[in-house]
Amino acid sequence: MTARDISLTVNGEIRRANVMPRMTLVDLLRDVLGLTGTHIGCEHGVCGACSILLDGVPVRSCLIFAVQADGHEVTTVEGLADGDGEIGDLQDAFWECHAMQCGYCTPGMLIAGHALLAENPAPDTGEIREAISGNLCRCTGYTQIVEAIALCAARRREGEG
Amino acid sequence: MKAAEFDYIRADSVAAACAALAAAGPGEERKIIAGGQTLVPLMAMRLARPALLVDIDGIPGLDGIEARDSYVAIGAMTRQRAAELSPAVRDAVPLLARALRFVGHVQTRNRGTVGGSLVHGDPSAEIPLAAVALDAELEAEATGGKRTYAAASFFEGPMVTAIAPDECLVEARFPVWNGGRIGAGFQEVASRRGDFAIVAAAAQVALDGGGTCTRIAAALGGVAPGPVRIAALEDALAGTRLEDGAIDAALASVGGAIEPDDDLHATAAYRGRVAEVLLGRAIREARDEARA
Ligand code: FES
Numbered sequence: 001m002t003a004r005d006i007s008l009t010v011n012g013e014i015r016r017a018n019v020m021p022r023m024t025l026v027d028l029l030r031d032v033l034g035l036t037g038t039h040i041g042c043e044h045g046v047c048g049a050c051s052i053l054l055d056g057v058p059v060r061s062c063l064i065f066a067v068q069a070d071g072h073e074v075t076t077v078e079g080l081a082d083g084d085g086e087i088g089d090l091q092d093a094f095w096e097c098h099a100m101q102c103g104y105c106t107p108g109m110l111i112a113g114h115a116l117l118a119e120n121p122a123p124d125t126g127e128i129r130e131a132i133s134g135n136l137c138r139c140t141g142y143t144q145i146v147e148a149i150a151l152c153a154a155r156r157r158e159g160e161g
Numbered sequence: 162m163k164a165a166e167f168d169y170i171r172a173d174s175v176a177a178a179c180a181a182l183a184a185a186g187p188g189e190e191r192k193i194i195a196g197g198q199t200l201v202p203l204m205a206m207r208l209a210r211p212a213l214l215v216d217i218d219g220i221p222g223l224d225g226i227e228a229r230d231s232y233v234a235i236g237a238m239t240r241q242r243a244a245e246l247s248p249a250v251r252d253a254v255p256l257l258a259r260a261l262r263f264v265g266h267v268q269t270r271n272r273g274t275v276g277g278s279l280v281h282g283d284p285s286a287e288i289p290l291a292a293v294a295l296d297a298e299l300e301a302e303a304t305g306g307k308r309t310y311a312a313a314s315f316f317e318g319p320m321v322t323a324i325a326p327d328e329c330l331v332e333a334r335f336p337v338w339n340g341g342r343i344g345a346g347f348q349e350v351a352s353r354r355g356d357f358a359i360v361a362a363a364a365q366v367a368l369d370g371g372g373t374c375t376r377i378a379a380a381l382g383g384v385a386p387g388p389v390r391i392a393a394l395e396d397a398l399a400g401t402r403l404e405d406g407a408i409d410a411a412l413a414s415v416g417g418a419i420e421p422d423d424d425l426h427a428t429a430a431y432r433g434r435v436a437e438v439l440l441g442r443a444i445r446e447a448r449d450e451a452r453a
């Protein structure tokens with residue numbers, strides 16, 4: 001089994017690594033690149049904790065081998081923060097609505113919410129629930145997560161209006 | 162759970178992918194990886210341990226959707242999400258468009274491919290069900306040449322399809338129904354939205370100007386080793402106006418066409434009962450769409 005050199009853009013920076021084919025993208029992000037914001041739950045595509053954006057769309061990083069991401073562009077939850085290191089408006093809405101308890105699902109929920117708002121600035125409750133339907137939360141009962149995404153959407157619309 | 166070790170190559174053409182598959186040593190399993198949304202979980206659980214993965218992502222021309230005269234051709238590497246959002250699929254193959262919304266979650270549809278779902282042949286998967294309902298044709302390529310499979314005989318059993326170990330699926334062709342008003346219905350029961358269906362039902366109908374059904378396709382998933390057409394029901398309903406009474410009467414033929422099993426999620430009896438109810442709903446949904 002041969003390791004391979006790969007190069008990908010992560011949160012705007014070019015990162016290189018030498019990986020075995022069996023290494024998943026989430027393991028590369030966490031263990032090699034030190035980006036531990038992305039969480040690992042089930043490791044087989046069921047829980048959504050490992051959600052990231054690949055070439056701008058949400059995917060599960062436990063269902064992608066790092067070698068497959070060679071040449072592609074990744075955004076992790078770390079990339080959602082504003083440039084100055086302050087949390088972004090969606091993260092702020094999660095904080096305000098108490099949309100997390102243990103925080104395990106939170107990075108995946110933020111990625112799912114971010115991707116939804118990028119394509120639909122005014123989602124209704126059903127659309128928000130659909131967008132996070134692939135992300136398990138064992139703590140909150142989901143209600144505050146839905147409220148937080150709706151709050152962020154409303155604020156962005158006000159900000160523009 | 163992590164996949165066992167394997168080697169990996171990126172193929173830059175279908176011919177190169179087929180050559181890599183054909184070079185497998187005795188007893189050595191080589192597999193194509195497209196989106197990986199079925200294969201990677203199988204590898205993580207060590208239900209699959211290929212020695213080599215041949216990545217076909219990035220082969221020029223292997224993704225894309227093209228409406229031709231009598232069918233819509235979908236490249237094997239086309240992401241499920243792209244097919245779901247495609248106007249050509251929505252307008253010309255409405256049943257497939259409906260089925261795609263039930264495939265996993267948006268995060269897996271962004272990555273998972275139409276071809277990958279077809280070649281794996283999960284007994285409860287939605288794309289194989291739509292393919293059987295609509296008599297899709299599946300074109301595969303190997304070093305020796307091309308072969309076209311009929312969806313009706315492609316799904317041989319749970320996770321077993323007719324594709325040979327040295328073949329690469331290149332295209333799925335979904336027939337376009339011309340003439341009349343077309344409607345589609347898709348219904349399923351799963352433990353959680355986006356999970357594998359316990360039972361899924363698919364129907365597409367064509368109505369003439371007077372509301373008479375000129376053509377109907379009806380199929381069920383999750384109630385047999387592969388998707389099943391309910392031919393007796395189709396025969397009974399073609400030529401009717403698809404009134405509720407006629408649909409209910411025709412549903413009596415479902416029981417004889419399926420062979421549901423018990424498993425952790427549901428009993429065979431439950432699956433049989435739900436299959437009838439869901440197929441009834443799918444036909445009504447298709448009819449109402451065609452009438453509207
Ligand atoms: S860790 Fe990837 S979906 Fe659960």
Ligand code: FES
Pocket residue numbers: 099100101102103104105106136137138139140
């Ligand atoms: S906050 Fe604990 S899993 Fe969601």
